[in-house]
Amino acid sequence: MSDPKTTPPQSRREAVQPSLWDRLVDDLPGLVAETEGRRAELEKELGADRVARLIAGGRRALEKDEALDADQQREAYLLIAQFERRALLEERGIVVTPEVLREAVRRDIEALFNTERLESTLLLGEEERRGYEDPVDVIAGFPHARRSVLNYGVPSFSGRRANDFDTDALARELKEIVAVFEPRLKRDTVRVKVERGDRKGLKIGIEGVLMMAPLPERLRLSTTIDLDNGSAATALEEV
Numbered sequence: 001m002s003d004p005k006t007t008p009p010q011s012r013r014e015a016v017q018p019s020l021w022d023r024l025v026d027d028l029p030g031l032v033a034e035t036e037g038r039r040a041e042l043e044k045e046l047g048a049d050r051v052a053r054l055i056a057g058g059r060r061a062l063e064k065d066e067a068l069d070a071d072q073q074r075e076a077y078l079l080i081a082q083f084e085r086r087a088l089l090e091e092r093g094i095v096v097t098p099e100v101l102r103e104a105v106r107r108d109i110e111a112l113f114n115t116e117r118l119e120s121t122l123l124l125g126e127e128e129r130r131g132y133e134d135p136v137d138v139i140a141g142f143p144h145a146r147r148s149v150l151n152y153g154v155p156s157f158s159g160r161r162a163n164d165f166d167t168d169a170l171a172r173e174l175k176e177i178v179a180v181f182e183p184r185l186k187r188d189t190v191r192v193k194v195e196r197g198d199r200k201g202l203k204i205g206i207e208g209v210l211m212m213a214p215l216p217e218r219l220r221l222s223t224t225i226d227l228d229n230g231s232a233a234t235a236l237e238e239v
Helices: 020-024 029-047 048-064 072-093 098-113 135-139 167-181
Strands: 190-198 202-210 217-226 232-237
Touching: 029 048, 029 072, 048 072, 098 167, 098 202, 098 217, 098 232, 167 190, 190 217
Parallel strands: none
Antiparallel strands: 190 202, 202 217, 217 232
């Protein structure tokens, strides 16, 4: 058994792939650039050696340096805070724990179900529909576009009734959507079940194998759709 005191921190956690959103919001690259820029400006006033001593000494060293004026103190304080944040991010990286990954998938599924895809049939009367082509017909001949971010989202739910839907057909459609837009779930394991809830809602169960290291695990989600306004809420469920 390895000694926890000598095992690298990332080896003691399950190394899993972060979500795309977590990659996009990773602020380390921007923080490095901002830190170096602020450091260079401060070095012009105080000199490289003095700035290096302030960074090494941290906030205590800054408090003891009475020769700094108010602006220099403020800039030095921000620089030290940025270096502390930078050190934390460099140590942690963007590796996330299984719990964080499960929450990221739940969050992204909820966002998916709260977005109406382009390939939707609009609720229009005969007069309104005259001379107007449904988006579902427009995109039908473009299979690659149907599977691209142009068509991100789910069918329109708002303003419909639960009995308007063929639950089996809707489940098949949603299964394909989840398989396309949530690649962290192993495609051939995705299962979707649609049930009619109360008079104004649908309940959608989603299950699949979440790909993570060292071992994949089964994930189960429950999404409720409010047909009055089309809003969706997704929750994690015990497997």
